[in-house]
Amino acid sequence: MVDAFGWQAVFFINVPVAGIVIILGPRWVPESVSDSIPDKVDLISVPLASLGVGIAILAITQGDKWGWSSLNLILSFAIALLLVTAFVIRSNRHKAPLFDLDLFKLKTFSVGMIGTVFFMVAFFSWLISLPTFIQSVWGWSVLKTGFAIAPAPLLTAFVSPPAGRLAERIGNGPILTIGGLLGATGLSLHLIFTNSEPDYVMGIFIPGILIGFAAGFGFAQLIGAAMRDVPRDQFGMAGAGRTTIFQLALALGVALAFTIIGRPSSPQAALDGLQTTWILGIGCYLAQTLLFAFFGGSDKTLKT
Incomplete structure (x- = not known):
């Protein structure tokens, strides 16, 4: 596949695997419920965490291409740091944090x-x-x-x-x-x-x-x-x-x-x-x- 379509083709293996998980997962994996966790989860932390981590990974993987002292890289790391910091602060204060820092x-x-x-x-x-x-x-x-x-x-x-x-x-x-x-x-x-x-x-x-x-x-x-x-x-x-x-x-x-x-x-x-x-x-x-x-x-x- 790599010879025929390039290195990106290796990721195609994820498609059938993900499909099998989506179909069989709900049937074989039991649902877990906890009475100790409130129903209202901190939804605002979802974009804070996902964007913060995603931008950090983008900056790390593109550092060699952009240049490690480039403005794009510095801004990306700064934005990622701000988002992750906001996520940490919110997680410490929310009753049902997306991730319990404890x-x-x-x-x-x-x-x-x-x-x-x-x-x-x-x-x-x-x-x-x-x-x-x-x-x-x-x-x-x-x-x-x-x-x-x-x-x-x-x-x-x-x-x-x-x-x-x-x-x-x-x-x-x-x-x-x-x-x-x-x-x-x-x-x-x-x-x-x-x-x-x-x-x-x-x-x-x-x-x-x-x-x-x-x-x-x-x-x-x-x-x-x-x-x-x-x-x-x-x-x-x-x-x-x-x-x-x-x-x-x-x-x-x-x-x-x-x-x-x-x-x-x-x-x-x-x-x-x-x-x-x-x-x-x-x-x-x-x-x-x-x-x-x-x-x-x-x-x-x-x-x-």
């Missing part, structure tokens, strides 16, 4: 959100930058590049279920600590073995296997870590907040990767940019490791 008083929720940012920036900066490098420097086709990096996401799908079962026994914190170490190791191997001369086994495959394990230990476990102590009647609200942070961190990882790599004038310049991206990713994975090693326990509330 959720951040839950240690597990706050740690899960911070860990999500570290993980998403590390993983998606890698996922975006590596295929670009393989195609532009190694000269591989889109199809060949896709097959080259496929083992990592495929491994993620196989690793996630047993990682979840293991987390039920030992907790999310140790799994995410190990995942961070695996991710940092994988990117370190990239730094050592990936260069302008193609070397699939040591330059792509083995580092990708470690990063695939890191992702398998990351995606689902970050959800579990963040949602573990959330009250049942706030699951929907907390899940929406987690998804928002997820999307912001994803956009940030992509934007940082493209900004660092830029438009290289030579293969060596492309490699230099890619290595800088990997160093950033290593830092994020290590931050994830330390975060869950020291703060991934079961205490429910933050001390105030």
Whole structure:
């Protein structure tokens, strides 16, 4: 599809998936009702939150194109900041806020959100930058590049279920600590073995296997870590907040990767940019490791 219609075609997969969810969701997913939440939800916060987050993501993703010191970017961030600030103030004052900021008083929720940012920036900066490098420097086709990096996401799908079962026994914190170490190791191997001369086994495959394990230990476990102590009647609200942070961190990882790599004038310049991206990713994975090693326990509330 990408070869035939361009990279935008990858988003077409969302159409049938969304259709299935719309049709089957109401039949299979039970409705949840809470007597503790008032009927009148803060509707004014809906545009404040959606526009604030949307404009922030737009600014992050367009920063390289507009220029990081451009007026468009500065105005976009300023507007996003004003909207989000208004949303926070209103959420603190409303009886039925769109998002209850007291959720951040839950240690597990706050740690899960911070860990999500570290993980998403590390993983998606890698996922975006590596295929670009393989195609532009190694000269591989889109199809060949896709097959080259496929083992990592495929491994993620196989690793996630047993990682979840293991987390039920030992907790999310140790799994995410190990995942961070695996991710940092994988990117370190990239730094050592990936260069302008193609070397699939040591330059792509083995580092990708470690990063695939890191992702398998990351995606689902970050959800579990963040949602573990959330009250049942706030699951929907907390899940929406987690998804928002997820999307912001994803956009940030992509934007940082493209900004660092830029438009290289030579293969060596492309490699230099890619290595800088990997160093950033290593830092994020290590931050994830330390975060869950020291703060991934079961205490429910933050001390105030």
